[in-house]
Amino acid sequence: MSETVNTTCPYCGVGCGVSAEIDGDDVSVSGDKSHPANFGRLCVKGSALAQVLAHEERLLCPQIDGACASSDEALDLVAKNLGEAIAEHGPDSIALYVSGQLLTEDYYVANKLMKGFVGSANIDTNSRLCMSSSVAGYKRAFGSDTVPGVYEDLEEADLVVLVGSNLAWCHPILYQRLAAARQKRGGLPKVVNIDPRRTATSEIADLHLSLAPGSDIALFNGLLHELQKAGRRDRKFVANHTQGVDEALAVAKKWSEEKVAAQTGLPLKDLRKFYDLVVGNDKTVTLYSQGVNQSSAGTDKVNAIVNTHLLTGRIGKPGCGPFSVTGQPNAMGGREVGGLANMLAAHMELGNEAHRAVVKKFWNAPRLASQPGLKAVELFQAIHDGRIKAVWIIGTNPVDSLPDADFVRAALQKCPFVVVSDVVEKTDTTAFADVLLPAQAWGEKDGTVTNSERRISRQRGFRCGPGEARADWQAICDVAKRMGFGEAFSFDGPAAIFREHAGLSGSENEGTRDFDISAFAGVSDVDYDALAPFQWPCPAGAATEVKSKRFFADGKFFTQSGRANFIAASFHGVAAKTDASKPYLLNTGRVRDQWHTMTRTGRAQNLSQHIAEPYAELHPLDAAKLGVDAAGLVRLSNKRGSVILRAQITERQRRGCVFAPIHWTDQFAAQARVGALIAPVVDPISGQPESKATPVAIKPLYPAFYAFALTRKKPESLDCDYWALARIEGGWRIELARMKALADWDLFARKIFGLDAAEDCDMIAMRDDKTGAYRCVAVRGGEIVGAIFIDRAPVAASRAWLCEQFTHSEAIPLALLAGRPPRTCRDPGRKICVCLNVGANIILDAVAEKNLSSADAVGAATGAGTGCGSCRPEIERLLNDPALAASQNSSFVKRVNE
Numbered sequence: 001m002s003e004t005v006n007t008t009c010p011y012c013g014v015g016c017g018v019s020a021e022i023d024g025d026d027v028s029v030s031g032d033k034s035h036p037a038n039f040g041r042l043c044v045k046g047s048a049l050a051q052v053l054a055h056e057e058r059l060l061c062p063q064i065d066g067a068c069a070s071s072d073e074a075l076d077l078v079a080k081n082l083g084e085a086i087a088e089h090g091p092d093s094i095a096l097y098v099s100g101q102l103l104t105e106d107y108y109v110a111n112k113l114m115k116g117f118v119g120s121a122n123i124d125t126n127s128r129l130c131m132s133s134s135v136a137g138y139k140r141a142f143g144s145d146t147v148p149g150v151y152e153d154l155e156e157a158d159l160v161v162l163v164g165s166n167l168a169w170c171h172p173i174l175y176q177r178l179a180a181a182r183q184k185r186g187g188l189p190k191v192v193n194i195d196p197r198r199t200a201t202s203e204i205a206d207l208h209l210s211l212a213p214g215s216d217i218a219l220f221n222g223l224l225h226e227l228q229k230a231g232r233r234d235r236k237f238v239a240n241h242t243q244g245v246d247e248a249l250a251v252a253k254k255w256s257e258e259k260v261a262a263q264t265g266l267p268l269k270d271l272r273k274f275y276d277l278v279v280g281n282d283k284t285v286t287l288y289s290q291g292v293n294q295s296s297a298g299t300d301k302v303n304a305i306v307n308t309h310l311l312t313g314r315i316g317k318p319g320c321g322p323f324s325v326t327g328q329p330n331a332m333g334g335r336e337v338g339g340l341a342n343m344l345a346a347h348m349e350l351g352n353e354a355h356r357a358v359v360k361k362f363w364n365a366p367r368l369a370s371q372p373g374l375k376a377v378e379l380f381q382a383i384h385d386g387r388i389k390a391v392w393i394i395g396t397n398p399v400d401s402l403p404d405a406d407f408v409r410a411a412l413q414k415c416p417f418v419v420v421s422d423v424v425e426k427t428d429t430t431a432f433a434d435v436l437l438p439a440q441a442w443g444e445k446d447g448t449v450t451n452s453e454r455r456i457s458r459q460r461g462f463r464c465g466p467g468e469a470r471a472d473w474q475a476i477c478d479v480a481k482r483m484g485f486g487e488a489f490s491f492d493g494p495a496a497i498f499r500e501h502a503g504l505s506g507s508e509n510e511g512t513r514d515f516d517i518s519a520f521a522g523v524s525d526v527d528y529d530a531l532a533p534f535q536w537p538c539p540a541g542a543a544t545e546v547k548s549k550r551f552f553a554d555g556k557f558f559t560q561s562g563r564a565n566f567i568a569a570s571f572h573g574v575a576a577k578t579d580a581s582k583p584y585l586l587n588t589g590r591v592r593d594q595w596h597t598m599t600r601t602g603r604a605q606n607l608s609q610h611i612a613e614p615y616a617e618l619h620p621l622d623a624a625k626l627g628v629d630a631a632g633l634v635r636l637s638n639k640r641g642s643v644i645l646r647a648q649i650t651e652r653q654r655r656g657c658v659f660a661p662i663h664w665t666d667q668f669a670a671q672a673r674v675g676a677l678i679a680p681v682v683d684p685i686s687g688q689p690e691s692k693a694t695p696v697a698i699k700p701l702y703p704a705f706y707a708f709a710l711t712r713k714k715p716e717s718l719d720c721d722y723w724a725l726a727r728i729e730g731g732w733r734i735e736l737a738r739m740k741a742l743a744d745w746d747l748f749a750r751k752i753f754g755l756d757a758a759e760d761c762d763m764i765a766m767r768d769d770k771t772g773a774y775r776c777v778a779v780r781g782g783e784i785v786g787a788i789f790i791d792r793a794p795v796a797a798s799r800a801w802l803c804e805q806f807t808h809s810e811a812i813p814l815a816l817l818a819g820r821p822p823r824t825c826r827d828p829g830r831k832i833c834v835c836l837n838v839g840a841n842i843i844l845d846a847v848a849e850k851n852l853s854s855a856d857a858v859g860a861a862t863g864a865g866t867g868c869g870s871c872r873p874e875i876e877r878l879l880n881d882p883a884l885a886a887s888q889n890s891s892f893v894k895r896v897n898e
């Protein structure tokens with residue numbers, strides 16, 4: 001008998017509903033048809049959730065100094081050391097660094113412990129690196145951290161402007177909703193994509209503006225001026241509900257079209273097109289993400305965008321508004337509980353006496369923090385210089401994700417006491433823990449999350465965690481009790497925490513604060529279990545049905561005057577300029593099938609096939625100037641650090657810029673932690689780091705040899721300057737390169753396959769001493785245990801085909817040795833559709849043979865794109881870009897991600 005549990009996806013902020021069907025130990029997932037975020041759809045990461053449930057690599061028991069300990073021992077030690085630091089050095093000598101991937105209930109108790117009971121606001125979160133510029137921008141404009149719109153606005157708009165958002169890869173279900181609306185409404189909403197790079201998202205755009213990095217404020221100031229000139233000012237709205245318009249317009253006026261074109265590097269005709277589109281469409285949504293937030297001028301970028309909506313009154317109404325999409329599944333929940341160092345709780349302010357009184361009373365708090373705490377980057381500086389004596393990191397991996405990541409590593413190494421709560425045992429951060437606490441993962445943990453449109457949904461546990469994995473809220477409460485705060489932390493489950501959180505949101509609120517869910521302050525355990533997704537606000541007495549709710553239609557804002565603020569946004573550009581020694585600007589971001597530091601998605605074989613190694617995207621002219629060959633290796637470096645990545649040469653990149661994904665850590669690659677290069681430059685208001693613009697030098701590397709290997713066992717160590725591991729069914733695929741030559745290939749191959757030098761095994765090898773090429777397939781007891789292809793140039797082998805062969809037990813070793821399929825058989829090419837397992841070459845063949853011209857037709861012919869649909873933008877690219885199509889046709893690894 002199987003059972004279905006409705007829960008939510010633990011990845012992006014779209015917050016899709018997931019139906020998990022449980023049949024004994026078997027779990028399968030599908031989209032929850034009743035969930036208003038996704039109506040049954042899931043993207044590729046959501047669809048692969050069952051693949052990350054395996055207990056392999058999980059952290060199973062608490063550890064003290066690397067040895068297993070009982071929960072009591074570990075929690076006692078945490079409480080003792082935190083308590084001693086406070087007694088000796090004061091409350092500000094300890095810190096919590098938490099995450100937008102925690103459930104609201106976990107987040108709530110963490111914040112309550114620090115701000116109400118320890119008496120310090122030294123709790124910050126990875127949302128500082130993600131959302132804090134949006135929070136600061138909204139607060140300046142609206143007086144509150146309020147997302148005005150809802151997802152339907154994307155479907156009802158006539159124009160959607162995407163700024164610094166790779167929606168197709170990072171919020172795939174929102175992208176699909178947008179694409180479906182366009183199909184239904186004959187091309188409406190029109191889409192403008194504003195991003196220095198062309199991305200998968202550009203495929204849907206009617207207009208792509210490849211602006212100079214960091215020049216968004218110039219563009220939006222120019223737009224504000226243009227809207228005013230064109231008579232689009234909503235006079236009544238501006239007069240009755242806003243303030244500061246003249247100052248903002250005075251600044252914007254300086255931005256003539258010519259000046260904007262010069263600053264952004266955009267052709268005048270494209271600029272004109274963009275302005276005409278925005279002028280001509282009242283129903284405009286401006287959706288933005290990290291290209292806006294992760295900037296040293298992020299807060300001003302946000303306000304430059306918001307200004308254009310205030311001027312035109314395009315806010316709070318169907319089909320319009322500024323829309324900051326949240327990245328993490330519970331970034332919004334974290335904001336609600338006040339998880340940032342400069343916030344209190346329930347959208348109240350640390351600096352507001354009245355708010356402090358409300359919270360102090362409600363919590364019966366002995367020591368309510370009165371000063372903002374340290375923001376993430378400052379926090380780790382304080383750890384480094386010894387001001388912080390003990391830190392507890394929960395649900396985030398700062399050794400990879402913070403800027404100046406090697407400095408962060410050094411800080412943790414120096415810190416007298418480090419506690420890390422995680423779901424997996426080995427991360428770049430857990431390596432520095434004095435105490436490790438095993439946490440429940442998705443499928444085990446139980447609570448609520450809030451998505452980008454303010455919708456709160458249950459994330460339900462449906463299986464037990466392995467070993468001693470426990471809920472994060474439980475660990476926090478247990479430590480709080482040991483520190484003497486038992487009464488305030490005696491919750492018997494997430495429902496009890498949620499009730500308190502809901503109660504606080506309504507406490508002395510009376511409509512003065514946007515966040516109010518007090519309708520649920522008395523929710524019973526049973527009703528909490530059955531809670532249907534709902535949007536806030538939901539004050540006591542309000543209906544709690546599933547209905548979309550927008551803010552600000554009434555023109556009432558949460559500022560002192562009740563009016564929204566225009567903010568004159570002055571143009572800054574990027575903080576650090578390139579120079580002769582660091583002539584390239586490094587931009588960093590995400591790929592379709594990996595989530596952050598890969599601790600979970602890196603374990604799913606499906607998700608590891610799309611892009612199997614870290615790479616650097618370079619413009620062809622820059623590559624030529626540098627002497628970088630297709631699929632060669634490059635070193636990116638500056639004074640902070642250095643990485644080695646596969647070169648990806650593409651005209652989609654701007655000249656002078658280089659893009660690298662953030663995902664590969666020391667667990668998956670030799671030297672690919674791009675965070676090590678990022679300067680710790682932050683926005684002065686939000687404290688959010690500029691992760692998208694760091695000057696670097698680029699040098700081509702000329703290894704003695706390159707290799708591609710397949711192995712059953714994960715290698716213990718790889719003695720190579722470059723390596724990248726990716727999981728496949730039944731083993732691992734590995735890209736390798738070494739600067740220094742080796743004498744004994746057989747021995748090298750054996751090490752990679754995990755075989756002892758003496759172990760009995762047939763090594764079927766081919767060697768060409770003239771070209772330096774070597775190939776070997778290792779067979780033991782009739783089973784292929786490894787295969788390796790070595791060459792002086794980047795290895796030309798049909799990777800997708802080899803991986804498929806390696807998986808099959810009946811594969812023929814000699815056939816594998818050829819490195820490519822026999823003539824009668826097609827090399828599938830790089831995996832585009834991982835749901836239906838379709839490679840680029842299969843798609844291209846079908847297109848050529850059957851003269852196909854649409855993604856639907858490709859789907860009908862090959863199946864590609866008919867699963868979750870995440871690959872449809874890439875299929876459209878294959879249809880639209882003949883040059884790319886030609887390059888894909890080779891079996892070579894030339895293009896890793898196109």
Ligand SMILES: Nc1nc2c(c(=O)[nH]1)N[C@H]1C(S)=C(S)[C@@H](COP(=O)(O)OP(=O)(O)OC[C@H]3O[C@@H](n4cnc5c(=O)[nH]c(N)nc54)[C@H](O)[C@@H]3O)O[C@H]1N2
Binds near residue numbers: 194214215328591594
């Ligand atoms: N597959 C996948 N999806 C994810 C995640 C993941 O790890 N993997 N993470 C989630 C999280 S936490 C987040 S925060 C979101 C992030 O979602 P996005 O913000 O959409 O993703 P990024 O790739 O970080 O950056 C978006 C784009 O900003 C562009 N950009 C860089 N500089 C500028 C600039 O100066 N101006 C403009 N206009 N654009 C610029 C980059 O070229 C990049 O294409 O994704 C969420 N979804």
Ligand SMILES: Nc1nc2c(c(=O)[nH]1)N[C@H]1C(S)=C(S)[C@@H](COP(=O)(O)OP(=O)(O)OC[C@H]3O[C@@H](n4cnc5c(=O)[nH]c(N)nc54)[C@H](O)[C@@H]3O)O[C@H]1N2
Binds near residue numbers: 099441
């Ligand atoms: N250069 C550069 N740096 C960036 C960015 C960028 O674009 N460029 N983006 C930034 C952004 S927007 C973000 S959001 C961050 C993300 O960066 P991180 O938060 O560091 O990345 P994750 O891999 O999501 O880390 C989550 C950790 O928590 C663990 N975990 C998962 N679930 C749970 C749980 O329920 N409980 C506990 N205790 N642990 C859990 C995971 O195994 C993992 O180790 O990176 C930021 N850093």
Ligand code: SF4
Binds near residue numbers: 012
């Ligand atoms: S879009 Fe994908 S990753 Fe995001 S919540 Fe939905 S299924 Fe999960």
Ligand SMILES: [Mo]
Binds near residue numbers: 129130131327328
């Ligand atoms: Mo994020």
